[in-house]
Amino acid sequence: MxxxxxxxxxxxxxxxxxxxxxxxxxxxxxxxxxxxxxxxxxxxxxxxxxxxxxxxxxxxxxxxxxxxxxxxxxxxxxxxxxxxxxxxxxxxxxxxxxxxxxxxxxxxxxxxxxxxxxxxxxxxxxxxxxxxxxxxxxxxxxxxxxxxxxxxxxxxxxxxxxxxxxxxxxxxxxxxxxxxxxxxxxxxxxxxxxxxxxxxxxxxxxxxxxxxxxxxxxxxxxxxxxxxxxxxxxxxxxxxxxxxxxxxxxxxxxxxxxxxxxxxxxxYSCARPIHNGIDCAIDIRRQMGAAGVDGIRRITVRRHPTWAHYHQIPHPATHHEAQVSLNYSVAVALREGAALLPQYVEEKLRDPAILRLSGMLTVVPDETLPRGVSCHMTVEAADGAFFAAQVDHPKGSIANPMxxxxxxxxxxxxxxxxxxxxxxxxxxxxxxxxxxxxxxxxxxxxxxxxx
Structure with a gap:
């Protein structure tokens, strides 16, 4: 036996x-x-x-x-x-x-x-x-x-x-x-x-x-x-x-x-499955320029079904909740180009510009993405232009190490x-x-x- x-x-x-x-x-x-x-x-x-x-x-x-x-x-x-x-x-x-x-x-x-x-x-x-x-x-x-x-x-x-x-x-x-x-x-x-x-x-x-x-x-x-x-x-x-x-x-x-x-x-100072979204946001911010962030009209995030239904918190009430919010994390990364401890403080949760971006994010499950934590993001700018980014391996991963x-x-x-x-x-x-x-x-x- x-x-x-x-x-x-x-x-x-x-x-x-x-x-x-x-x-x-x-x-x-x-x-x-x-x-x-x-x-x-x-x-x-x-x-x-x-x-x-x-x-x-x-x-x-x-x-x-x-x-x-x-x-x-x-x-x-x-x-x-x-x-x-x-x-x-x-x-x-x-x-x-x-x-x-x-x-x-x-x-x-x-x-x-x-x-x-x-x-x-x-x-x-x-x-x-x-x-x-x-x-x-x-x-x-x-x-x-x-x-x-x-x-x-x-x-x-x-x-x-x-x-x-x-x-x-x-x-x-x-x-x-x-x-x-x-x-x-x-x-x-x-x-x-x-x-x-x-x-x-x-x-x-x-x-x-x-x-x-x-x-x-x-x-x-x-x-x-x-x-x-x-x-x-x-x-x-x-x-x-x-x-x-x-x-x-x-x-x-x-x-x-x-x-x-x-x-x-x-x-980044938040739940790991959110990091791919932050990397996408920082990439798009770099593409469109920081000045264009306030004119964003639409944010669409495609996530693998493994994590698609987690972390959707458009208006976190505390910094604890913000650190498990995909919406907030993407918004603050677009606004500030970072997502470390200074971005997850209580006063940021009341910033109208961050709240606007956080509230407009839409998540779409996409089983064609290669990894459970994969993220594809599309942003529509004020002039109608579209910017996109996809991250399969976030910063700090074995494939993309610090x-x-x-x-x-x-x-x-x-x-x-x-x-x-x-x-x-x-x-x-x-x-x-x-x-x-x-x-x-x-x-x-x-x-x-x-x-």
């Missing part, structure tokens, strides 16, 4: 060390950690970041791990993972997979850094754990999506809890049996719904429980609490419960030889107001050599400074 997938995966992850991971994936892990810190530093200054940090401090407990911009205050690792995951998802600039279904770093990196502090782990152990956690997320998403998303589940937390459990379990040096239990206990806590778009902070919350619950699962397994080995592919396991189209093959295909981890990065200089500039844009330019430079330098660092906790220590 075929053994449960959780057993096969646990054997792999409990023995995965840095020397067994291809160099390119270790470099990807460093880039992911660097991007996470920039985003988390900016997120720590948001209202949602401040609230969750207050929650962690007021709840209290053992001083095990630090929170980004927490002034050196240490809290239990489960609380640190919770707070840091929410902070890193609070400015809509965190990484994303190639299908724009989920974010790797909020659950995995947040859990890994907290667990590394609790365990006193090395930098090499941290890198391996981040790769392992990302691999777990990727395999589970490949096995259950797009059905999981289409049923209304949010992929980031639902598969992220397993990634967080794997990362924490590797840092706690769990053996195979304990890793099986960690996966089982993670599945018992899997949750997260796509009913998160709107004016509230709901979307920011989702990765928090995933990171916290993953660390909880690994801690409980280390203490001897056992979990179900059939949690993934059992008759009533995660994959069948969360997906109508479960495919077991990706769970273990090429295990130990292939790491199906494909990470992309955000150049340069190292652009990635560093993003980290500085987000991190400089929190820890200063020199602080960000020191943090980025430490991440580049983290594989040889005796203490992974040095990274979080560098993120506690002040400008």
């Amino acid at each position: 075929t053994e449960p997938a959780a057993v096969t995966l646990a054997r792999h992850f409990s023995s995965l060390t840095i020397d067994r991971i291809p160099a390119r994936h270790l470099e990807d892990a460093k880039a992911l950690i660097a991007d996470w810190f920039g985003v988390a530093l900016a997120g720590s200054r948001t209202e949602s970041g401040a609230i969750v940090r207050r929650f962690a401090m007021e709840t209290g407990g053992s001083a095990e791990a630090a929170m980004v911009n927490g002034g050196g205050v240490r809290v239990p690792a489960v609380h640190a993972a919770f707070a840091n995951a929410i902070a890193s998802h609070s400015v809509e600039l965190d990484d994303v997979d190639i299908l724009a279904l989920y974010h790797f770093s909020p659950p995995v990196v947040a859990a890994a850094l907290a667990a590394a502090e609790r365990a006193g782990a090395t930098g090499a152990e941290l890198l391996a754990a981040v790769v392992g956690g990302c691999e777990a997320m990727a395999r589970l998403s490949d096995a259950t999506n797009p059905s999981l998303r289409n049923r209304g589940y949010h992929t980031t937390p639902t598969v992220g809890v397993f990634g967080a459990a794997v990362a924490a379990g590797m840092l706690f040096r769990l053996n195979e049996a304990a890793m099986v239990s960690a996966l089982g206990l993670a599945g018992a806590q899997a949750s997260g719904l796509m009913e998160m778009y709107g004016p509230s902070m709901q979307k920011r919350f989702n990765p928090g429980p995933a990171a916290r619950n993953g660390v909880t699962a690994a801690v409980m397994a280390a203490l001897g609490f056992t979990g179900a080995a059939t949690i993934l592919d059992g008759e009533r396991g995660f994959c069948r419960a969360f997906s109508d189209g479960f495919d077991p093959v990706p769970l273990t295909r090429g295990l130990g030889e292939e790491f199906p981890i494909f990470i992309e990065y955000k150049a 340069t190292p200089a652009e990635a560093a500039a993003k980290a500085h844009l987000l991190g400089d107001p929190v820890i200063g330019a020199e602080g960000v430079d020191r943090l980025l330098a430490q991440i580049r050599t983290v594989g040889t660092a005796p203490r992974a906790a040095a990274l979080m220590a560098l993120a506690q400074g002040a400008p």
Whole structure:
């Protein structure tokens, strides 16, 4: 009889060390950690970041791990993972997979850094754990999506809890049996719904429980609490419960030889499937000239049916809602040629010129577009002229990557107001050599400074 997938995966992850991971994936892990810190530093200054940090401090407990911009205050690792995951998802600039279904770093990196502090782990152990956690997320998403998303589940937390459990379990040096239990206990806590778009902070919350619950699962397994080995592919396991189209093959295909981890990065401060529209808007703005934007008569956006019915919010009520609004994001990009944090502030939501453009956008499903996130945009100008652009691979994608200089500039844009330019430079330098660092906790220590 075929053994449960959780057993096969646990054997792999409990023995995965840095020397067994291809160099390119270790470099990807460093880039992911660097991007996470920039985003988390900016997120720590948001209202949602401040609230969750207050929650962690007021709840209290053992001083095990630090929170980004927490002034050196240490809290239990489960609380640190919770707070840091929410902070890193609070400015809509965190990484994303190639299908724009989920974010790797909020659950995995947040859990890994907290667990590394609790365990006193090395930098090499941290890198391996981040790769392992990302691999777990990727395999589970490949096995259950797009059905999981289409049923209304949010992929980031639902598969992220397993990634967080794997990362924490590797840092706690769990053996195979304990890793099986960690996966089982993670599945018992899997949750997260796509009913998160709107004016509230709901979307920011989702990765928090995933990171916290993953660390909880690994801690409980280390203490001897056992979990179900059939949690993934059992008759009533995660994959069948969360997906109508479960495919077991990706769970273990090429295990130990292939790491199906494909990470992309955000150049704009909003939901990833919107980025193609922003790239189109910026291209059209360049074609027609900034002076012609105010005379635009009509905006038609063709989106692949995969995402055509999402993000249609003509008049967002808060900046939270604006960051998941295709209409607003296209409008502000046409007006200002950018879509970063300064474009998603409350006063912009009342700008008549932006509101006019946002209200006129029409979305048309088009299954001929080559990718789920593809976008084709047509704009009619005041003189009747038409301008068009199509983007299949947005800026920051694997096919259209950000340069190292652009990635560093993003980290500085987000991190400089929190820890200063020199602080960000020191943090980025430490991440580049983290594989040889005796203490992974040095990274979080560098993120506690002040400008």
